[in-house]
Amino acid sequence: MIGPLLQRTFLLLACTVGVAWAGSPVEPTAPPADAGPVADLAAPPDPAREAEPSGEPPAPALLVPPPVLPAAYLIGAEDVLQVAVYGEPSLSGQMPVDATGAIDVPLIGRVAVTGRNAVAVGVEISERLRAGYITNPNVTVSVASYRSQPVQVLGAVAKPGVYFLRGPTTLMQLLSEAGGVATAGVNEVRVSRGDKSDTVAVIAYEQLLRGGAADRPLSGGDIVFVPQSLVSVMGQVGKPGEVSFRDGLTVSQCVAAAGGALPTAALGNLYILRGDKRLRVNLRRILAGTADDLVLQAGDRLYVPESAF
Numbered sequence: 001m002i003g004p005l006l007q008r009t010f011l012l013l014a015c016t017v018g019v020a021w022a023g024s025p026v027e028p029t030a031p032p033a034d035a036g037p038v039a040d041l042a043a044p045p046d047p048a049r050e051a052e053p054s055g056e057p058p059a060p061a062l063l064v065p066p067p068v069l070p071a072a073y074l075i076g077a078e079d080v081l082q083v084a085v086y087g088e089p090s091l092s093g094q095m096p097v098d099a100t101g102a103i104d105v106p107l108i109g110r111v112a113v114t115g116r117n118a119v120a121v122g123v124e125i126s127e128r129l130r131a132g133y134i135t136n137p138n139v140t141v142s143v144a145s146y147r148s149q150p151v152q153v154l155g156a157v158a159k160p161g162v163y164f165l166r167g168p169t170t171l172m173q174l175l176s177e178a179g180g181v182a183t184a185g186v187n188e189v190r191v192s193r194g195d196k197s198d199t200v201a202v203i204a205y206e207q208l209l210r211g212g213a214a215d216r217p218l219s220g221g222d223i224v225f226v227p228q229s230l231v232s233v234m235g236q237v238g239k240p241g242e243v244s245f246r247d248g249l250t251v252s253q254c255v256a257a258a259g260g261a262l263p264t265a266a267l268g269n270l271y272i273l274r275g276d277k278r279l280r281v282n283l284r285r286i287l288a289g290t291a292d293d294l295v296l297q298a299g300d301r302l303y304v305p306e307s308a309f
Contacts, residue, residue, distance in 0.1 A: 071117045072167040076148025076220065077101055081113065083125065086138035091129075094144050107133050118142055149220030156182035156228035170215045172208060174224065181205070185228040185244040194221020231296055233258035235304035236265035250293040251281050254302055266307040273301040 075081065077097050083105065085091040095103040101114025108128040113121050122141035129137040149165035151174060158179025165174075171191065175181060181189075189208060191201045207214045218224070229245035231254055238259020243249075251270065255261055267284040274297060283304075285291035296302070 071119050073143060073146070074115055074117060075113045075121065075143065077114060078147040079143055080145035080147065081118070081121070082142045082144040083122075084140045085125075085129070085134075086140075088134070088137075097148070151218055151220065152223045153178045153226075154223065155226035156186055157226055165218065165220060169218050171203070171218060171224065172211070172215045174218055175226070181226050182228055184242060185230040186226060187229060187246060188227065190225045190227065191216070191218070192223040192225070194219060194223070229298035231298070232301040233304070234301065236262040236306050237304050238262065245296070245298040249296045251283060251296060251302065252286050252293050254296055255283065255304065261304055264306050266305045269305050271303055271305075272296070273303065274299075 075097060077099050079097045081095050081097065081103055083092055083095055083103075091106050095105065097103055097113055102110045102112045105111050105125055108125065111121065111124060111128075118141040122139045125141065126137050126139040129139070143166075146164040146166045150162050151165060151169075152162055153174060154160050157175065158181075160178065163174060163177060171189065175189070186205050188205055189203045191203065193199045193201075201216070203214050203216075230242040231245050231249065232241070233243055233254060234240050237255060240258065243254050243257045251272075255270075261267060261283065267287070268282045270281040270283050272279040272281060272294070279294070281294055281302075282291055286293050
């Protein structure tokens with residue numbers, strides 16, 4: 001009898017304590033003092049924290065050429081302007097710049113534009129229309145065709161021809177537009193100024209590649225010439241063909257640049273064709289140090305014959 005009675009008593013006590021514990025408020029557990037702040041999982045990310053460096057190098061920025069701004073280009077004769085007057089199609093359209101440097105605009109007549117930018121021309125057209133024709137004209141002027149600043153590009157470039165400047169343009173920018181220069185035999189670039197045809201600037205190509213002051217701005221009428229200096233190597237060499245010429249280039253250096261002489265080459269009987277002259281060269285003695293290494297000239301043709309033995 002005592003056993004079942006004790007079991008019912010303990011069961012009653014357990015239920016009472018459980019109900020009391022479930023109904024009492026539970027205090028949140030505070031973090032330790034040295035645990036630092038507790039992150040709020042629902043809070044939005046902190047932009048400042050996301051912008052912190054990750055330790056990895058940033059991705060390189062793409063070099064995109066800047067657009068031609070209307071204020072950067074000065075209009076000239078033979079350019080074609082696009083004039084747009086909002087809501088007035090009869091006043092809008094393409095207007096060529098004549099030889100006197102003006103355009104004809106309906107209602108207001110001739111407007112001088114040479115040496116001015118498109119923004120200034122638009123302001124004048126707007127003011128003249130407002131003066132007696134339209135209450136609040138909205139005028140936009142842009143260059144539809146660039147024809148007033150031609151530059152000739154000649155010589156060893158991928159696409160020689162006439163190019164029209166569309167704003168401030170440097171020599172390297174124009175050479176890039178012309179498809180780049182030849183990969184061999186280019187040592188210099190020559191620029192003839194359009195206003196002074198007898199003035200020629202000679203720029204070392206290696207210096208031009210480094211940029212700086214050598215990459216000079218161009219003007220309308222300039223002529224850019226890229227000369228190509230080569231020496232032809234024929235006969236018993238590893239790579240017959242053209243070799244880039246440079247000042248001081250010698251016969252032995254040229255043969256080495258052409259892949260070297262083959263075992264079948266007659267080293268004592270080389271010759272150079274220079275114009276109508278034929279110069280004999282003994283490469284065997286040059287390599288032995290008993291003869292001077294002949295210096296070549298641009299346009300020379302070096303022939304390495306085959307040995308008879």
